[in-house]
Amino acid sequence: xxxxxxxxxxxxxxxxxxxxxxxxxxxxxxxxxxxxxxxxxxxxxxxxxxxxxxxxxxxxxxxxxxxxxxxxxxxxxxxxxxxxxxxxxxxxxxxxxxxxxxxxxxxxxxxxxxxxxxxxxxxxxxxxxxxxxxxxxxxxxxxxxxxxxxxxxxxxxxxxxxxxxxxxxxxxxxxxxxxxxxxxxxxxxxxxxxxxxxxxxxxxxxxxxx
Amino acid sequence: xxxxxxxxxxxxxxxxxxxxxxxxxxxxxxxxxxxxxxxxxxxxxxxxxxxxxxxxxxxxxxxxxxxxxxxxxxxxxxxxxxxxxxxxxxxxxxxxxxxxxxxxxxxxxxxxxxxxxxxxxxxxxxxxxxxxx
Numbered sequence: 001x002x003x004x005x006x007x008x009x010x011x012x013x014x015x016x017x018x019x020x021x022x023x024x025x026x027x028x029x030x031x032x033x034x035x036x037x038x039x040x041x042x043x044x045x046x047x048x049x050x051x052x053x054x055x056x057x058x059x060x061x062x063x064x065x066x067x068x069x070x071x072x073x074x075x076x077x078x079x080x081x082x083x084x085x086x087x088x089x090x091x092x093x094x095x096x097x098x099x100x101x102x103x104x105x106x107x108x109x110x111x112x113x114x115x116x117x118x119x120x121x122x123x124x125x126x127x128x129x130x131x132x133x134x135x136x137x138x139x140x141x142x143x144x145x146x147x148x149x150x151x152x153x154x155x156x157x158x159x160x161x162x163x164x165x166x167x168x169x170x171x172x173x174x175x176x177x178x179x180x181x182x183x184x185x186x187x188x189x190x191x192x193x194x195x196x197x198x199x200x201x202x203x204x205x206x207x208x209x210x
Numbered sequence: 211x212x213x214x215x216x217x218x219x220x221x222x223x224x225x226x227x228x229x230x231x232x233x234x235x236x237x238x239x240x241x242x243x244x245x246x247x248x249x250x251x252x253x254x255x256x257x258x259x260x261x262x263x264x265x266x267x268x269x270x271x272x273x274x275x276x277x278x279x280x281x282x283x284x285x286x287x288x289x290x291x292x293x294x295x296x297x298x299x300x301x302x303x304x305x306x307x308x309x310x311x312x313x314x315x316x317x318x319x320x321x322x323x324x325x326x327x328x329x330x331x332x333x334x335x336x337x338x339x340x341x342x343x
Contacts, residue, residue, distance in 0.1 A: 004213045004284050011221035012276070019228040064242035065253035096247050096317065131250075132316050181243040194241045 037177055039186040041088055044170065045107070045116045047078065048086035054208045057088045057186040059174045062104060063097035063131050068124040070183040070195040075121070077201030085205060089120065091170040092182050099136045102158075104167045106140040109157035110149060118147040212339045213283040216332060220275050223328045226321050227268035234263035250317035256310050264307065268325060271300055275332065283339075290339070297333040304329045 041055040058074065060067040078085050091108075093100030103123050110119030122143045123130075130136040137158065144154040157163055174184070185192045188208040196204065233240055233252055240249045251257060257264055278296055281288040304326040311318050 002284065004217075007214050007217055008276075008280060008284055011217045015221040015224040015228075018225050019232075022225070022229055023232050061242060063250075065249050066240045066242050069240075094242055094244060096244070097242070097250070098316065128255075132314075181241040183241070 035191045036189050044088040044090045052086035054085045059090045059092045059179050059184040061094050061100045061182045062123040063100040064182045067183045068127045071124040073198045076198040091167045092174040108163040109154050112157045113149050115147050219328050223272040226325050230265035231269050234265040247317035248319035251319035254315045294336045297336045300329040301333045
């Protein structure tokens with residue numbers, strides 16, 4: 001065989017080996033040993049009772065498609081384990097997402113009227129509608145109306161420095177935990193990165209209750 | 211030498227496009243990272259063509275490129291213009307995808323850009339080489 005022929009076979013084998021390694025390593029990263037960090041469960045928007053034995057901290061970005069996918073699964077698991085689980089949301093708007101900060105503010109503004117989780121569900125479910133919009137504020141006002149918020153108060157809160165500071169503080173806290181991707185979760189202090197199915201959550205919740 | 215260079219570029223392209231295929235077909239493997247944008251691109255409605263992930267077409271493109279290098283330069287069976295036409299198609303499609311990223315999706319996927327670079331280099335190489343490298 002010519003040297004080019006041998007090189008051809010070498011390249012094919014090398015490409016398959018490298019790709020296999022990347023996929024295997026990437027998979028292990030998501031499901032391998034969970035690292036443990038002491039996480040603050042007092043601050044943030046909460047869903048479920050404070051007495052719940054399982055605390056899940058979600059560090060998310062409303063414009064992140066993976067977070068939207070993860071939210072559906074987490075909400076299913078939370079509903080199935082009501083009173084056993086408390087979900088705590090912390091904002092981590094990524095700089096690559098132009099509407100991440102404003103969407104975080106929309107959720108916080110809804111939270112001021114005790115409708116954070118209703119807005120959370122809407123923002124994730126309709127993410128494609130607003131994520132590339134140059135004026136997402138109008139879309140968010142529509143969401144605010146649909147969940148029964150006082151529109152004027154919502155608009156004022158959307159521009160509030162206090163809420164902006166809250167989002168910034170969440171981001172700084174996530175940075176201090178070493179978070180650099182979303183969604184990142186902490187279930188009773190154990191870190192999980194990436195989307196988990198409702199079934200996977202169920203197992204993790206059972207494990208955390210022990 | 212040019213054959214080996216083309217093979218190296220195609221090998222790198224197979225790894226990149228294979229990784230993008232893996233990401234496109236496993237949404238649970240997608241996370242959003244600081245400085246990233248792949249997740250936005252790979253989950254946008256432009257990430258599929260005829261119901262198949264665009265990344266799958268990329269992988270097929272690199273596999274056919276491999277076949278062309280084998281037939282044209284190693285076996286010396288097919289004319290070199292096959293490869294030139296093929297890299298031209300690859301470059302045009304890659305530039306169209308770049309246009310979508312910049313003006314429609316408003317996000318860049320680093321791995322898609324790496325693939326564009328590899329296709330561009332293969333395009334240049336195909337016009338600098340003859341049947342007998």
